[in-house]
Amino acid sequence: MDYSALLAAGAHAFSLWPLLSLLAGVSLGLVVGSIPGLNDTITLAVLVPITFALPSNIAFPLLVGVYCSACFGGAFPAILLKIPGTASSVLTAVDGHAMTRQGRAGQALGIATYSSTFAGTLSALVLIFFAPILAQYALRFGPAEYFALCILGLSTVVGMGAGNAMKSALACLLGLLVAMIGMSPESGYPRFTSGNFWLYEGLPLTPILIGLFGLSVVFEMLSSERSNARDKGADEVPVRFADMLLPWSMVRRLLPTWLNASALGNLVGVLPGAGMLVAIYMAYERVRRKFGERCGQGLPEGIAAPEAANNSVVASSMVPLLSLGIPGNSTSALFLGALLIQGLRPGPSLFTDTPDIAYLIVICFLIANLAMFPLGLLLARIIPNMIRSVPRALLAAAIACLCFTGAFAIGNSVFGIMVAVAFGIIGFMFNRLQVPLSPFILALVLAPVIERAFFQSMSLSGGSVAYFVTQPLSAAMLLFTLIFMVWPLGKLIIRRRRQVPG
Template identity: 85%
Template sequence: MDYSALLAAGEHALSLWPLLSLLAGVTLGLVVGSIPGLNDTITLAVLVPITFAMPSDVAFPLLVGVYCAACFGGAFPAILLKIPGTASSVLTAVDGHAMVKQGLAGRALGIATYSSCFAGTLSALVLVFFAPLLAQYALKFGPAEYFSLCVLGLSTVVGMGSGNVMKCAFSCLLGLLVAMVGLSPESGYPRFTFDNFWLLEGLPLTPILIGLFGLSVVIEMLCRDAGATAEAEVEHRTPIRFRDMLLPWSLVRRLMPTWLSASALGNVIGILPGAGMLVAIYMAYERVRRRFGERCGQGLPEGIAAPEAANNSVVASSMVPLLSLGIPGNSTSALFLGALLIQGLRPGPSLFNDSPDVAWLIVICFVFANLVMFPLGLLLARFVPNLIRAIPQPLLAAAIAGLCFTGAFAIGNSVFGIVVALVFGVVGFVFNRMQVPLSPFILALVLAPVVERAFFQSMALSGGSPLYFVTQPLSAAMLTFTALFLLWPLFKRHFFKSRRSLAAD
């Protein structure tokens, strides 16, 4: 690891404008996460086009701050109102709101703050040490290895879609189909363009993301029952004092095993492309539920600590495959892919060699963002939740729509970007209503060009022999793991069916 480059990046990150940008991003992320309907993905989708006019050392600290803090900010309404500000705080609402009803709102917010910052800092350290290491090793990857790696990334989506395998597979296949629109990289022949000039270069990624994660939420907000929303906003009013949010050392020692186990789980899940934050959250909470049984849901501190540590540990670790291999770990880190491309950078093994200043700046900003998030989180926990009820839903929906349309237009200075965002806004709304996950779609959309290019290069090197993929040791190992991920749901179903049969006998 290049310690001199890391120290130089740390020194630059603490200079005036990058530090102010990071503080602004963390503050914005906390506010955005506290507003139901908004999340880090929507905010980044709106901010990415704006960063085109910013210097890279200002743009990336802003995006990193939003990404780190919005995930934690969703815990505010989840605990106080039992309204998850983000999808990552769904399980936090269960035990968190139960503590509020017991008059322990400050204690619940303190547990969420400590858990998020502890796990986020560990995740950032994983990014510091593993991203450049993986990038150096990835320089040895050939076309066969890249093909197998992308196939492995797609297979993890299906293999981890517990109880939802068919929907994950459908979402993934649809992403592959959308990625095929445009000119074939091998023959130059147009595919699925329907003689439309705008489709020759394919569908632009950023307007698709803006539609899926921005406009779909606007449609959802407009369709939401106003009466149900008003009823959900009835708050159990408990005064929140600063000293209540400071945890005693005895509670910190009690929660430490939960933080460590949930952080380790979240880091592993985050590094796997496409596995998703919700997988880590539910797995971490399930471990707590097995341990404490019926006490879960009754205001158990571990019930807050586990999901908050798991979701924040995914944040930085999901950037490991993006920065080192050019493969986004989840849909939010895919937006960072768009930001890097807008700045003229190409994520992957060469990023730390070609643009080490930017690569190390992004890495070190994740560490600083989690450290800054602790005092800001404790400070804003008393004030930010009041914004939840202060902004009318129609006004919020109109503001989000305006920002989304502006961002979609700014990508290519074309109305075509707005049309793409509108179409995929409807697609995202339908997916949400049908409970079809979006992460497989995004991952397939990003990986499809890499898979296609690597496949044709491998065929050219091997003279058209498919055995080339299994004669390369690293490629064969990744294809073996791919088979395991695909067969795991079938094995699990057969295993539990056999156990039920034995129990019945």
């Protein structure tokens, strides 16, 4: 690790404009995360095209601030209204709202704030120390290793699909098919273009993400008959600042839960494609096994575990992106677009060619998580009132306008809007059919890397498939891929054998 570059990036991060940009991003993330229907992915999808006009030292602190704080902001409506502001707050709503009904809303918000800050800071340290080290080893990666790594990333979203392995596999397949649209890198002939010259370069990634995560939410709002539903019991819940400051006894009680959930979150975050929801459910399941029926009744650990897990995934998911050029989840895939817009190429060369920007990004993750604590406590009394005052119809119209603007700005073309609308409908259908989006996005991003690495490997080996298993690192990753693929089948067989009497 280049400690001199790390210290220089840290000093630069505390200069006026980068620091203001980072604090603005943290504040914006808390606000958008607390508004049901908005999340970090939608916000980043809208902001990424805007960053084209911003210097790198202002654009990336802004994006990092939003990414770090948005999943925590979703805890506000989850706890107060039992309306998860983001998908990562679904389990927070269970025990969090139960505490609100018991008159402990302030304590619940305090637990969420402490848990998010603690786990996010640990995750940022993982990013700081492991991303540059992994980038150094990544220089030894050849085509076979990149191919095996991408296949491993796709297998994780199938094998860790939380009971949804078939739908995850289907989403992966659809993502691979969509990625094949355009010119073949091997033969140079167009594929699935139907003679449309707009498709020769393939479908643009950012409008696809805007449609899947932005316009799909608009369609969901317009179709929901319960969009104006509110939990009347939480309308007048008082939130006092003193209640949000946890006593040392509560901190000591929650510390093992924070450490366990953070370890799970960092492990899942580093795995390409595993996803935040996997970490949340794994962490909450451990709490449920320990406390049994007390879960769901206002258990503090029921808030601490999912909040620590989701925030620990945030920074660790950037480790494979910055060091290997492979996004850890669909949100970090937007960072890939931001880096490319700024003329940077994520991967092993990022820390050697542009160390100032690479280390600035990792340092900003640490500062953003530390800034999230005071800002979270401050906004915890302001944001709940904002949540109740925003009409859903107005929110849907604002999201649609921002999505159309961002999709058009990518190529100054209506084609971007058409792509966004098409994938907005696809995203809406995925949500209704409960098909996960992360496998689709990961397959879409990894497909070009897989294809390029495969053909390069075939060229180096003279067309021998055995080349992939003769390379030690590639063989090890393919072995893990096999384990992830057979894992759901093994669990199903074990479950059925236990159900058979005798």
